[in-house]
Amino acid sequence: MNELREDLDRALRALPVNEAPVERARRDGRRLRARRRLGLLAGAVAVAAVAAGYPALAHGTASAPPAPVTGRPYGGDPVLTDGPPAAAQQQSTGLTSGSGIIAEGAVGVSRWQLTVLSGPLAEQAGETCFVAINLTGGSQLGPNCGTGPGLVGDLNGNPAGFLDLTDDNGNVVVIGQAAANVTYFILTFTDGQRLKLLPVTVGGYRYIGWEAPPGMAIRQLEAHLGGPYSASGQVSAAVPYQPAGQTPTFGRWQRAGQTAPPRDSQVIGTGSGDGPSWSVSAAEGPWGTCFVAAVGRDCLEGSHFTTTQVLGGFGRTYAQFRFGSAAPGVVTVRIALSNGTTAVVHPVGVGDEYLFAFSTGPGVTPQHWTAYAQDGSQVGQGTVRQ
Amino acid sequence: MSATADEEFDQFMRGRWPAMVRLAYGLTGDAGHAEDLAQAAFARAYASWGRVSRAGDPDAYVRRIVINANRTRLRRRRVAEELRADLADHLAVQPAEPEHGALLDALRLLGPRQRAVVVLRYWLDLSEAETAAALGCSVGTVKSQASRALATLRSTAAAGAAGRPARDEDIIEGGLR
Numbered sequence: 001m002n003e004l005r006e007d008l009d010r011a012l013r014a015l016p017v018n019e020a021p022v023e024r025a026r027r028d029g030r031r032l033r034a035r036r037r038l039g040l041l042a043g044a045v046a047v048a049a050v051a052a053g054y055p056a057l058a059h060g061t062a063s064a065p066p067a068p069v070t071g072r073p074y075g076g077d078p079v080l081t082d083g084p085p086a087a088a089q090q091q092s093t094g095l096t097s098g099s100g101i102i103a104e105g106a107v108g109v110s111r112w113q114l115t116v117l118s119g120p121l122a123e124q125a126g127e128t129c130f131v132a133i134n135l136t137g138g139s140q141l142g143p144n145c146g147t148g149p150g151l152v153g154d155l156n157g158n159p160a161g162f163l164d165l166t167d168d169n170g171n172v173v174v175i176g177q178a179a180a181n182v183t184y185f186i187l188t189f190t191d192g193q194r195l196k197l198l199p200v201t202v203g204g205y206r207y208i209g210w211e212a213p214p215g216m217a218i219r220q221l222e223a224h225l226g227g228p229y230s231a232s233g234q235v236s237a238a239v240p241y242q243p244a245g246q247t248p249t250f251g252r253w254q255r256a257g258q259t260a261p262p263r264d265s266q267v268i269g270t271g272s273g274d275g276p277s278w279s280v281s282a283a284e285g286p287w288g289t290c291f292v293a294a295v296g297r298d299c300l301e302g303s304h305f306t307t308t309q310v311l312g313g314f315g316r317t318y319a320q321f322r323f324g325s326a327a328p329g330v331v332t333v334r335i336a337l338s339n340g341t342t343a344v345v346h347p348v349g350v351g352d353e354y355l356f357a358f359s360t361g362p363g364v365t366p367q368h369w370t371a372y373a374q375d376g377s378q379v380g381q382g383t384v385r386q
Numbered sequence: 387m388s389a390t391a392d393e394e395f396d397q398f399m400r401g402r403w404p405a406m407v408r409l410a411y412g413l414t415g416d417a418g419h420a421e422d423l424a425q426a427a428f429a430r431a432y433a434s435w436g437r438v439s440r441a442g443d444p445d446a447y448v449r450r451i452v453i454n455a456n457r458t459r460l461r462r463r464r465v466a467e468e469l470r471a472d473l474a475d476h477l478a479v480q481p482a483e484p485e486h487g488a489l490l491d492a493l494r495l496l497g498p499r500q501r502a503v504v505v506l507r508y509w510l511d512l513s514e515a516e517t518a519a520a521l522g523c524s525v526g527t528v529k530s531q532a533s534r535a536l537a538t539l540r541s542t543a544a545a546g547a548a549g550r551p552a553r554d555e556d557i558i559e560g561g562l563r
Binding site: 011 | 395403404407408412425426429430431433487489490504
Protein backbone atom coordinates (compact mmCIF):
# COMPACT_ATOMS: atom_id res chain seq x y z
CA MET A 1 0.00 0.00 0.00
CA ASN A 2 2.97 2.29 0.47
CA GLU A 3 3.59 2.05 -3.23
CA LEU A 4 -0.01 3.01 -3.98
CA ARG A 5 0.25 5.92 -1.58
CA GLU A 6 3.43 7.13 -3.22
CA ASP A 7 1.92 6.76 -6.67
CA LEU A 8 -1.19 8.66 -5.62
CA ASP A 9 0.91 11.35 -4.03
CA ARG A 10 3.05 11.71 -7.12
CA ALA A 11 0.03 11.79 -9.45
CA LEU A 12 -1.95 14.29 -7.38
CA ARG A 13 1.05 16.55 -6.90
CA ALA A 14 1.48 16.66 -10.66
CA LEU A 15 -1.95 18.23 -11.06
CA PRO A 16 -1.82 21.83 -12.18
CA VAL A 17 -3.46 24.06 -9.58
CA ASN A 18 -4.54 27.63 -10.17
CA GLU A 19 -3.52 30.40 -7.81
CA ALA A 20 -5.42 30.46 -4.55
CA PRO A 21 -8.52 32.68 -4.91
CA VAL A 22 -7.99 34.27 -1.52
CA GLU A 23 -10.03 37.39 -2.09
CA ARG A 24 -12.97 35.38 -3.39
CA ALA A 25 -12.84 33.04 -0.40
CA ARG A 26 -12.76 36.00 1.95
CA ARG A 27 -15.74 37.56 0.22
CA ASP A 28 -17.72 34.31 0.37
CA GLY A 29 -16.65 33.88 3.98
CA ARG A 30 -17.89 37.32 4.91
CA ARG A 31 -21.24 36.60 3.26
CA LEU A 32 -21.48 33.30 5.05
CA ARG A 33 -20.65 34.92 8.36
CA ALA A 34 -23.20 37.64 7.83
CA ARG A 35 -25.82 35.08 6.90
CA ARG A 36 -25.03 33.00 9.94
CA ARG A 37 -25.15 36.02 12.16
CA LEU A 38 -28.51 37.09 10.89
CA GLY A 39 -30.10 33.72 11.27
CA LEU A 40 -28.67 33.28 14.70
CA LEU A 41 -29.92 36.54 16.00
CA ALA A 42 -33.29 35.88 14.56
CA GLY A 43 -33.18 32.48 16.17
CA ALA A 44 -32.50 33.93 19.54
CA VAL A 45 -36.18 34.01 20.03
CA ALA A 46 -36.87 31.15 22.27
CA VAL A 47 -38.63 28.09 21.09
CA ALA A 48 -41.68 27.62 23.21
CA ALA A 49 -43.19 24.27 23.16
CA VAL A 50 -46.52 23.58 21.76
CA ALA A 51 -47.50 19.98 21.32
CA ALA A 52 -50.09 17.88 22.87
CA GLY A 53 -52.63 20.20 24.25
CA TYR A 54 -51.21 23.18 22.40
CA PRO A 55 -51.15 25.93 25.02
CA ALA A 56 -53.78 28.56 24.82
CA LEU A 57 -52.36 31.30 22.70
CA ALA A 58 -55.49 33.03 21.69
CA HIS A 59 -55.02 36.32 19.96
CA GLY A 60 -54.72 39.08 22.47
CA THR A 61 -53.63 36.80 25.24
CA ALA A 62 -50.51 37.74 27.12
CA SER A 63 -47.72 35.19 26.65
CA ALA A 64 -45.68 34.55 29.73
CA PRO A 65 -42.72 32.14 29.43
CA PRO A 66 -44.38 28.74 29.15
CA ALA A 67 -43.58 25.68 31.17
CA PRO A 68 -41.57 22.91 29.51
CA VAL A 69 -43.66 20.87 27.16
CA THR A 70 -42.86 17.65 25.40
CA GLY A 71 -43.57 17.25 21.73
CA ARG A 72 -45.17 14.22 20.22
CA PRO A 73 -42.82 11.44 19.16
CA TYR A 74 -41.25 11.76 15.74
CA GLY A 75 -39.97 8.47 14.49
CA GLY A 76 -38.46 7.68 17.86
CA ASP A 77 -36.92 11.12 18.14
CA PRO A 78 -39.44 13.36 19.84
CA VAL A 79 -38.80 17.04 19.42
CA LEU A 80 -38.76 18.72 22.78
CA THR A 81 -38.61 22.38 23.51
CA ASP A 82 -38.43 23.99 26.88
CA GLY A 83 -39.49 27.41 25.77
CA PRO A 84 -37.53 30.53 26.60
CA PRO A 85 -34.81 30.15 29.20
CA ALA A 86 -36.07 30.35 32.74
CA ALA A 87 -33.90 33.37 33.38
CA ALA A 88 -35.49 35.37 30.57
CA GLN A 89 -36.91 38.62 31.89
CA GLN A 90 -40.25 40.07 30.86
CA GLN A 91 -39.62 43.63 29.83
CA SER A 92 -41.78 46.12 27.99
CA THR A 93 -40.14 45.17 24.70
CA GLY A 94 -40.66 41.45 25.27
CA LEU A 95 -38.68 38.60 26.76
CA THR A 96 -35.03 39.47 27.25
CA SER A 97 -32.14 37.12 27.95
CA GLY A 98 -29.16 38.50 29.83
CA SER A 99 -27.21 35.26 29.42
CA GLY A 100 -27.80 35.13 25.68
CA ILE A 101 -29.56 31.76 25.87
CA ILE A 102 -32.56 31.99 23.59
CA ALA A 103 -33.87 28.45 23.50
CA GLU A 104 -33.34 24.98 24.91
CA GLY A 105 -34.81 21.63 24.05
CA ALA A 106 -34.05 18.12 22.89
CA VAL A 107 -34.10 15.84 19.91
CA GLY A 108 -34.67 12.36 21.26
CA VAL A 109 -32.28 11.97 24.19
CA SER A 110 -29.94 14.64 22.88
CA ARG A 111 -30.43 18.01 24.56
CA TRP A 112 -29.54 21.25 22.82
CA GLN A 113 -29.19 24.90 23.74
CA LEU A 114 -28.96 27.94 21.50
CA THR A 115 -27.11 31.05 22.63
CA VAL A 116 -26.54 34.44 21.03
CA LEU A 117 -23.42 36.30 22.04
CA SER A 118 -23.25 40.03 21.52
CA GLY A 119 -21.54 43.01 23.12
CA PRO A 120 -18.78 42.00 25.50
CA LEU A 121 -19.66 38.29 25.12
CA ALA A 122 -18.96 38.25 21.38
CA GLU A 123 -15.62 37.05 20.07
CA GLN A 124 -14.70 40.51 18.92
CA ALA A 125 -16.10 43.98 19.44
CA GLY A 126 -19.01 44.75 17.17
CA GLU A 127 -19.72 41.15 16.36
CA THR A 128 -22.75 39.03 17.12
CA CYS A 129 -22.20 35.29 17.38
CA PHE A 130 -24.34 32.26 18.00
CA VAL A 131 -23.52 28.92 19.49
CA ALA A 132 -25.52 25.70 19.35
CA ILE A 133 -24.46 23.33 22.09
CA ASN A 134 -25.26 19.64 22.32
CA LEU A 135 -25.60 19.37 26.09
CA THR A 136 -25.73 15.59 25.96
CA GLY A 137 -22.79 14.89 23.71
CA GLY A 138 -20.77 17.95 24.69
CA SER A 139 -20.20 19.07 21.11
CA GLN A 140 -20.58 22.65 19.98
CA LEU A 141 -21.55 24.25 16.69
CA GLY A 142 -20.06 27.72 16.42
CA PRO A 143 -19.51 30.36 17.52
CA ASN A 144 -20.40 31.70 14.12
CA CYS A 145 -20.05 35.43 14.03
CA GLY A 146 -20.93 38.38 11.90
CA THR A 147 -20.69 42.13 12.09
CA GLY A 148 -24.01 43.36 10.74
CA PRO A 149 -27.16 44.41 12.58
CA GLY A 150 -28.09 41.33 14.53
CA LEU A 151 -27.26 37.97 13.06
CA VAL A 152 -29.34 38.12 9.92
CA GLY A 153 -29.17 41.77 8.95
CA ASP A 154 -31.98 43.59 7.22
CA LEU A 155 -35.22 41.59 7.29
CA ASN A 156 -36.55 43.47 4.25
CA GLY A 157 -39.94 43.86 5.88
CA ASN A 158 -40.37 40.14 6.53
CA PRO A 159 -41.44 38.81 9.95
CA ALA A 160 -38.15 36.92 10.25
CA GLY A 161 -34.89 36.00 8.58
CA PHE A 162 -33.10 32.75 9.21
CA LEU A 163 -29.76 31.02 9.36
CA ASP A 164 -29.67 27.27 9.12
CA LEU A 165 -26.87 24.89 9.90
CA THR A 166 -26.41 21.16 10.39
CA ASP A 167 -24.78 19.95 13.57
CA ASP A 168 -22.47 16.98 14.07
CA ASN A 169 -25.45 14.67 14.51
CA GLY A 170 -27.02 15.76 11.27
CA ASN A 171 -29.75 17.66 13.10
CA VAL A 172 -30.91 20.87 11.51
CA VAL A 173 -30.27 23.94 13.67
CA VAL A 174 -32.27 27.00 12.72
CA ILE A 175 -31.89 30.43 14.25
CA GLY A 176 -34.12 33.27 13.20
CA GLN A 177 -34.15 36.99 13.77
CA ALA A 178 -37.68 38.23 14.39
CA ALA A 179 -39.19 41.56 13.46
CA ALA A 180 -40.39 43.87 16.23
CA ASN A 181 -44.06 43.37 15.32
CA VAL A 182 -44.13 39.59 15.80
CA THR A 183 -45.70 38.31 19.01
CA TYR A 184 -44.92 34.65 18.44
CA PHE A 185 -44.43 32.04 15.74
CA ILE A 186 -46.14 28.69 15.21
CA LEU A 187 -43.93 26.15 13.46
CA THR A 188 -45.74 23.15 11.98
CA PHE A 189 -43.85 20.07 10.83
CA THR A 190 -45.22 17.77 8.16
CA ASP A 191 -45.90 15.09 10.77
CA GLY A 192 -48.26 17.44 12.56
CA GLN A 193 -46.03 18.47 15.45
CA ARG A 194 -46.23 22.14 16.26
CA LEU A 195 -43.94 24.39 18.21
CA LYS A 196 -44.69 27.82 19.55
CA LEU A 197 -41.66 30.06 19.33
CA LEU A 198 -41.43 33.18 21.47
CA PRO A 199 -38.88 35.78 20.42
CA VAL A 200 -36.21 36.53 23.01
CA THR A 201 -34.21 39.73 22.86
CA VAL A 202 -30.41 39.69 23.10
CA GLY A 203 -28.35 42.78 22.39
CA GLY A 204 -31.35 44.68 21.07
CA TYR A 205 -32.45 42.06 18.52
CA ARG A 206 -35.17 39.42 18.84
CA TYR A 207 -34.43 35.77 18.11
CA ILE A 208 -36.09 32.40 17.83
CA GLY A 209 -34.51 29.01 17.22
CA TRP A 210 -35.11 25.30 17.11
CA GLU A 211 -33.39 22.05 16.39
CA ALA A 212 -34.99 19.14 14.55
CA PRO A 213 -33.90 15.69 13.37
CA PRO A 214 -32.65 15.30 9.82
CA GLY A 215 -35.48 14.57 7.46
CA MET A 216 -38.09 16.26 9.62
CA ALA A 217 -39.67 18.61 7.14
CA ILE A 218 -41.51 21.83 7.88
CA ARG A 219 -45.01 22.39 6.56
CA GLN A 220 -45.19 26.09 7.38
CA LEU A 221 -44.24 28.82 9.80
CA GLU A 222 -46.84 31.32 10.96
CA ALA A 223 -45.88 34.70 12.34
CA HIS A 224 -48.59 36.06 14.63
CA LEU A 225 -48.26 39.80 14.54
CA GLY A 226 -48.88 42.33 17.27
CA GLY A 227 -47.12 43.64 20.36
CA PRO A 228 -44.52 41.85 22.46
CA TYR A 229 -47.16 40.07 24.53
CA SER A 230 -50.36 40.56 22.61
CA ALA A 231 -51.19 39.32 19.13
CA SER A 232 -53.53 41.37 16.95
CA GLY A 233 -54.97 38.49 14.97
CA GLN A 234 -52.97 39.24 11.86
CA VAL A 235 -50.95 36.29 10.61
CA SER A 236 -48.25 36.07 7.97
CA ALA A 237 -47.14 32.58 6.88
CA ALA A 238 -44.21 31.09 5.03
CA VAL A 239 -43.85 27.67 3.41
CA PRO A 240 -40.17 26.81 3.09
CA TYR A 241 -38.34 25.26 0.20
CA GLN A 242 -36.93 22.11 1.76
CA PRO A 243 -35.73 19.22 -0.42
CA ALA A 244 -35.67 15.89 1.39
CA GLY A 245 -32.98 15.76 4.04
CA GLN A 246 -31.93 19.36 3.55
CA THR A 247 -32.33 22.54 5.55
CA PRO A 248 -35.36 24.79 4.99
CA THR A 249 -35.24 28.10 3.15
CA PHE A 250 -37.98 30.61 3.89
CA GLY A 251 -38.21 32.83 0.86
CA ARG A 252 -41.70 34.30 0.80
CA TRP A 253 -44.20 35.42 3.42
CA GLN A 254 -47.84 36.00 2.65
CA ARG A 255 -50.98 37.13 4.43
CA ALA A 256 -54.34 35.36 4.37
CA GLY A 257 -56.07 35.65 1.03
CA GLN A 258 -52.92 35.96 -1.02
CA THR A 259 -52.46 33.34 -3.71
CA ALA A 260 -49.32 31.25 -3.57
CA PRO A 261 -47.39 30.50 -6.76
CA PRO A 262 -48.05 27.03 -8.23
CA ARG A 263 -45.64 24.22 -7.34
CA ASP A 264 -43.37 23.02 -10.13
CA SER A 265 -39.73 22.17 -10.71
CA GLN A 266 -37.78 21.76 -13.93
CA VAL A 267 -34.22 21.56 -15.18
CA ILE A 268 -33.69 24.96 -16.81
CA GLY A 269 -30.15 24.55 -18.09
CA THR A 270 -27.53 21.89 -18.71
CA GLY A 271 -24.31 21.76 -20.64
CA SER A 272 -20.69 20.81 -20.74
CA GLY A 273 -18.80 22.60 -23.51
CA ASP A 274 -15.09 22.33 -22.85
CA GLY A 275 -15.50 22.20 -19.07
CA PRO A 276 -17.30 19.99 -16.62
CA SER A 277 -20.94 19.19 -17.20
CA TRP A 278 -23.43 21.22 -15.21
CA SER A 279 -27.12 21.40 -14.53
CA VAL A 280 -29.30 24.08 -12.96
CA SER A 281 -32.87 23.45 -11.83
CA ALA A 282 -35.60 25.78 -10.66
CA ALA A 283 -38.43 25.16 -8.23
CA GLU A 284 -41.41 27.47 -7.96
CA GLY A 285 -43.87 27.20 -5.11
CA PRO A 286 -45.17 28.94 -2.00
CA TRP A 287 -41.57 29.77 -1.10
CA GLY A 288 -41.11 31.83 -4.25
CA THR A 289 -38.56 30.68 -6.81
CA CYS A 290 -35.41 28.74 -5.95
CA PHE A 291 -32.52 28.02 -8.31
CA VAL A 292 -30.50 24.91 -7.54
CA ALA A 293 -27.10 23.75 -8.79
CA ALA A 294 -24.56 21.28 -7.48
CA VAL A 295 -22.71 24.13 -5.77
CA GLY A 296 -25.72 25.45 -3.87
CA ARG A 297 -29.12 27.05 -4.11
CA ASP A 298 -30.49 30.55 -4.23
CA CYS A 299 -34.07 31.35 -3.28
CA LEU A 300 -35.34 34.71 -4.41
CA GLU A 301 -38.01 36.59 -2.55
CA GLY A 302 -39.50 38.12 -5.67
CA SER A 303 -42.93 36.60 -5.90
CA HIS A 304 -43.31 36.39 -9.65
CA PHE A 305 -40.83 36.91 -12.45
CA THR A 306 -42.61 38.08 -15.59
CA THR A 307 -39.91 40.13 -17.29
CA THR A 308 -36.72 39.20 -19.09
CA GLN A 309 -33.70 39.65 -16.85
CA VAL A 310 -30.60 37.94 -15.51
CA LEU A 311 -31.41 37.41 -11.84
CA GLY A 312 -28.26 35.98 -10.30
CA GLY A 313 -25.72 33.20 -10.45
CA PHE A 314 -23.67 30.48 -8.82
CA GLY A 315 -20.13 29.39 -9.11
CA ARG A 316 -16.67 30.22 -8.03
CA THR A 317 -13.33 29.81 -9.65
CA TYR A 318 -13.94 27.30 -12.37
CA ALA A 319 -17.46 27.57 -13.64
CA GLN A 320 -20.03 30.28 -13.33
CA PHE A 321 -23.73 29.60 -13.71
CA ARG A 322 -26.18 32.41 -14.26
CA PHE A 323 -29.94 32.19 -14.15
CA GLY A 324 -32.73 34.46 -15.20
CA SER A 325 -36.33 34.86 -16.25
CA ALA A 326 -38.08 35.68 -19.49
CA ALA A 327 -41.29 37.44 -20.34
CA PRO A 328 -44.12 35.28 -21.69
CA GLY A 329 -43.75 34.77 -25.42
CA VAL A 330 -39.96 34.92 -25.38
CA VAL A 331 -38.51 31.71 -26.83
CA THR A 332 -34.86 32.70 -27.17
CA VAL A 333 -32.60 35.00 -25.19
CA ARG A 334 -29.12 35.87 -26.45
CA ILE A 335 -26.79 37.13 -23.73
CA ALA A 336 -23.60 38.95 -24.72
CA LEU A 337 -20.69 38.04 -22.45
CA SER A 338 -17.69 40.11 -21.44
CA ASN A 339 -15.29 37.85 -23.38
CA GLY A 340 -17.02 38.65 -26.66
CA THR A 341 -19.01 35.43 -26.92
CA THR A 342 -22.77 35.02 -26.73
CA ALA A 343 -24.83 32.61 -24.65
CA VAL A 344 -28.08 31.50 -26.26
CA VAL A 345 -30.83 30.13 -24.02
CA HIS A 346 -34.39 28.94 -24.46
CA PRO A 347 -36.53 29.66 -21.39
CA VAL A 348 -38.27 26.70 -19.75
CA GLY A 349 -41.73 26.97 -18.24
CA VAL A 350 -41.63 26.41 -14.47
CA GLY A 351 -45.00 26.90 -12.86
CA ASP A 352 -46.20 30.21 -14.23
CA GLU A 353 -42.70 31.54 -14.88
CA TYR A 354 -40.24 31.15 -17.75
CA LEU A 355 -36.70 30.61 -16.53
CA PHE A 356 -33.27 29.89 -18.00
CA ALA A 357 -29.68 29.21 -16.98
CA PHE A 358 -26.38 29.36 -18.76
CA SER A 359 -22.71 28.85 -18.03
CA THR A 360 -19.80 31.23 -18.45
CA GLY A 361 -16.10 30.79 -17.96
CA PRO A 362 -14.27 32.05 -14.90
CA GLY A 363 -14.25 35.82 -14.68
CA VAL A 364 -16.70 36.19 -17.56
CA THR A 365 -19.76 38.33 -16.91
CA PRO A 366 -23.01 38.81 -18.85
CA GLN A 367 -23.28 42.32 -20.28
CA HIS A 368 -26.61 42.70 -22.04
CA TRP A 369 -29.38 40.54 -23.46
CA THR A 370 -31.73 40.48 -26.43
CA ALA A 371 -35.02 38.56 -26.42
CA TYR A 372 -36.71 36.99 -29.43
CA ALA A 373 -40.22 35.68 -30.09
CA GLN A 374 -41.18 32.48 -31.90
CA ASP A 375 -41.18 34.21 -35.31
CA GLY A 376 -37.63 35.45 -34.76
CA SER A 377 -38.59 39.03 -34.12
CA GLN A 378 -36.77 40.94 -31.40
CA VAL A 379 -39.12 41.67 -28.53
CA GLY A 380 -36.82 43.18 -25.95
CA GLN A 381 -33.33 44.03 -24.86
CA GLY A 382 -31.63 45.18 -21.70
CA THR A 383 -28.46 45.52 -19.70
CA VAL A 384 -27.41 43.05 -17.02
CA ARG A 385 -26.91 44.62 -13.63
CA GLN A 386 -23.63 43.42 -12.14
CA MET B 387 -11.80 40.47 11.30
CA SER B 388 -8.57 42.27 12.17
CA ALA B 389 -5.86 42.97 9.62
CA THR B 390 -3.58 40.54 11.40
CA ALA B 391 -6.17 37.77 11.25
CA ASP B 392 -6.75 38.52 7.57
CA GLU B 393 -3.04 38.22 6.87
CA GLU B 394 -2.90 35.01 8.84
CA PHE B 395 -5.77 33.57 6.82
CA ASP B 396 -4.23 34.70 3.53
CA GLN B 397 -0.98 33.01 4.39
CA PHE B 398 -2.76 29.84 5.45
CA MET B 399 -4.91 29.65 2.33
CA ARG B 400 -2.09 30.34 -0.10
CA GLY B 401 -0.02 27.66 1.59
CA ARG B 402 -2.67 24.99 1.81
CA TRP B 403 -4.70 25.69 -1.33
CA PRO B 404 -2.85 23.26 -3.62
CA ALA B 405 -3.13 20.40 -1.14
CA MET B 406 -6.86 20.95 -0.63
CA VAL B 407 -7.54 21.17 -4.36
CA ARG B 408 -5.63 17.92 -4.86
CA LEU B 409 -7.57 16.23 -2.08
CA ALA B 410 -10.83 17.46 -3.60
CA TYR B 411 -9.70 16.31 -7.03
CA GLY B 412 -8.92 12.89 -5.65
CA LEU B 413 -12.39 12.72 -4.12
CA THR B 414 -14.33 14.08 -7.07
CA GLY B 415 -12.19 13.28 -10.10
CA ASP B 416 -13.14 16.65 -11.53
CA ALA B 417 -11.05 19.82 -11.56
CA GLY B 418 -14.03 22.14 -11.52
CA HIS B 419 -15.67 20.53 -8.53
CA ALA B 420 -12.31 20.26 -6.83
CA GLU B 421 -11.71 24.00 -6.88
CA ASP B 422 -15.30 24.71 -5.89
CA LEU B 423 -15.14 22.33 -2.93
CA ALA B 424 -11.80 23.71 -1.81
CA GLN B 425 -12.85 27.31 -2.11
CA ALA B 426 -16.10 26.71 -0.24
CA ALA B 427 -14.12 25.06 2.53
CA PHE B 428 -11.71 27.97 2.82
CA ALA B 429 -14.63 30.41 2.81
CA ARG B 430 -16.17 28.56 5.74
CA ALA B 431 -12.84 28.62 7.52
CA TYR B 432 -12.61 32.38 6.98
CA ALA B 433 -16.16 32.83 8.29
CA SER B 434 -15.10 31.27 11.60
CA TRP B 435 -11.40 32.10 11.44
CA GLY B 436 -11.13 33.26 15.04
CA ARG B 437 -12.30 29.94 16.36
CA VAL B 438 -10.62 27.87 13.66
CA SER B 439 -7.20 29.41 14.18
CA ARG B 440 -7.46 29.22 17.95
CA ALA B 441 -8.28 25.51 17.69
CA GLY B 442 -4.76 25.08 16.42
CA ASP B 443 -5.29 22.89 13.38
CA PRO B 444 -6.99 24.84 10.60
CA ASP B 445 -5.67 22.35 8.07
CA ALA B 446 -7.72 19.56 9.65
CA TYR B 447 -10.75 21.84 9.78
CA VAL B 448 -10.64 22.64 6.07
CA ARG B 449 -9.89 19.05 5.16
CA ARG B 450 -12.91 17.88 7.14
CA ILE B 451 -15.14 20.37 5.34
CA VAL B 452 -13.90 19.18 1.96
CA ILE B 453 -14.56 15.56 2.88
CA ASN B 454 -17.98 16.33 4.36
CA ALA B 455 -18.97 18.39 1.35
CA ASN B 456 -18.01 15.53 -0.91
CA ARG B 457 -19.99 13.15 1.27
CA THR B 458 -23.07 15.31 0.81
CA ARG B 459 -22.38 15.34 -2.88
CA LEU B 460 -22.13 11.55 -2.89
CA ARG B 461 -25.50 11.24 -1.20
CA ARG B 462 -27.10 13.42 -3.83
CA ARG B 463 -25.54 11.40 -6.61
CA ARG B 464 -26.17 7.94 -5.28
CA VAL B 465 -28.85 7.22 -7.84
CA ALA B 466 -26.69 8.58 -10.62
CA GLU B 467 -23.83 6.38 -9.44
CA GLU B 468 -25.99 3.29 -9.63
CA LEU B 469 -27.03 4.23 -13.12
CA ARG B 470 -23.43 4.76 -14.01
CA ALA B 471 -22.42 1.34 -12.77
CA ASP B 472 -24.88 -0.14 -15.22
CA LEU B 473 -23.58 2.00 -18.05
CA ALA B 474 -19.88 1.75 -17.33
CA ASP B 475 -19.32 -1.30 -19.48
CA HIS B 476 -20.83 0.44 -22.45
CA LEU B 477 -18.78 3.60 -22.28
CA ALA B 478 -16.34 4.24 -25.06
CA VAL B 479 -12.73 4.36 -23.89
CA GLN B 480 -11.15 7.64 -24.79
CA PRO B 481 -7.50 8.65 -24.70
CA ALA B 482 -6.12 9.50 -21.30
CA GLU B 483 -5.31 13.08 -20.43
CA PRO B 484 -1.54 12.83 -20.09
CA GLU B 485 -1.18 15.65 -17.59
CA HIS B 486 -3.31 13.74 -15.11
CA GLY B 487 -1.39 10.51 -15.37
CA ALA B 488 -2.54 6.96 -15.80
CA LEU B 489 -3.26 6.43 -12.11
CA LEU B 490 -5.59 9.41 -11.93
CA ASP B 491 -7.36 8.23 -15.03
CA ALA B 492 -7.75 4.83 -13.45
CA LEU B 493 -9.02 6.51 -10.31
CA ARG B 494 -11.64 8.28 -12.34
CA LEU B 495 -12.83 4.92 -13.64
CA LEU B 496 -14.00 4.14 -10.12
CA GLY B 497 -17.37 5.11 -8.77
CA PRO B 498 -17.42 8.18 -6.50
CA ARG B 499 -17.55 6.18 -3.28
CA GLN B 500 -14.77 3.80 -4.28
CA ARG B 501 -12.65 6.77 -5.35
CA ALA B 502 -13.23 8.48 -2.02
CA VAL B 503 -12.31 5.32 -0.14
CA VAL B 504 -9.04 5.01 -2.06
CA VAL B 505 -8.09 8.64 -1.48
CA LEU B 506 -8.97 8.71 2.21
CA ARG B 507 -7.71 5.24 3.06
CA TYR B 508 -4.57 5.05 0.96
CA TRP B 509 -3.55 8.66 0.30
CA LEU B 510 -4.56 10.36 3.54
CA ASP B 511 -3.81 7.14 5.40
CA LEU B 512 -7.00 7.21 7.46
CA SER B 513 -7.98 4.04 9.26
CA GLU B 514 -10.96 2.01 8.08
CA ALA B 515 -13.02 3.40 10.95
CA GLU B 516 -11.96 6.98 10.20
CA THR B 517 -12.71 6.49 6.52
CA ALA B 518 -16.12 5.06 7.35
CA ALA B 519 -16.88 8.01 9.61
CA ALA B 520 -15.74 10.49 6.99
CA LEU B 521 -17.92 8.92 4.33
CA GLY B 522 -20.89 8.21 6.56
CA CYS B 523 -20.89 4.49 5.90
CA SER B 524 -20.00 1.29 7.75
CA VAL B 525 -16.51 -0.17 8.12
CA GLY B 526 -17.76 -3.16 6.16
CA THR B 527 -18.68 -0.90 3.28
CA VAL B 528 -15.23 0.67 3.38
CA LYS B 529 -13.62 -2.78 3.23
CA SER B 530 -15.75 -3.99 0.36
CA GLN B 531 -15.43 -0.75 -1.60
CA ALA B 532 -11.66 -0.71 -1.06
CA SER B 533 -11.37 -4.30 -2.20
CA ARG B 534 -13.32 -3.63 -5.38
CA ALA B 535 -11.48 -0.38 -6.02
CA LEU B 536 -8.07 -1.98 -5.69
CA ALA B 537 -9.11 -4.82 -7.95
CA THR B 538 -10.22 -2.32 -10.57
CA LEU B 539 -7.01 -0.33 -10.25
CA ARG B 540 -4.96 -3.50 -10.55
CA SER B 541 -6.83 -4.74 -13.59
CA THR B 542 -6.59 -1.33 -15.21
CA ALA B 543 -2.86 -1.23 -14.59
CA ALA B 544 -2.45 -4.75 -15.89
CA ALA B 545 -4.31 -3.94 -19.04
CA GLY B 546 -2.23 -0.86 -19.47
CA ALA B 547 -5.35 0.95 -20.37
CA ALA B 548 -6.35 4.26 -18.94
CA GLY B 549 -9.59 5.19 -20.56
CA ARG B 550 -11.57 8.22 -19.64
CA PRO B 551 -14.77 7.20 -17.89
CA ALA B 552 -17.93 9.14 -17.75
CA ARG B 553 -17.60 11.77 -15.08
CA ASP B 554 -20.17 12.06 -12.33
CA GLU B 555 -21.40 15.14 -14.06
CA ASP B 556 -22.16 13.25 -17.21
CA ILE B 557 -25.18 11.91 -15.42
CA ILE B 558 -27.61 14.76 -15.13
CA GLU B 559 -29.54 14.82 -11.94
CA GLY B 560 -33.20 14.47 -12.56
CA GLY B 561 -34.93 17.54 -11.30
CA LEU B 562 -35.37 18.53 -7.70
CA ARG B 563 -35.92 16.21 -4.86
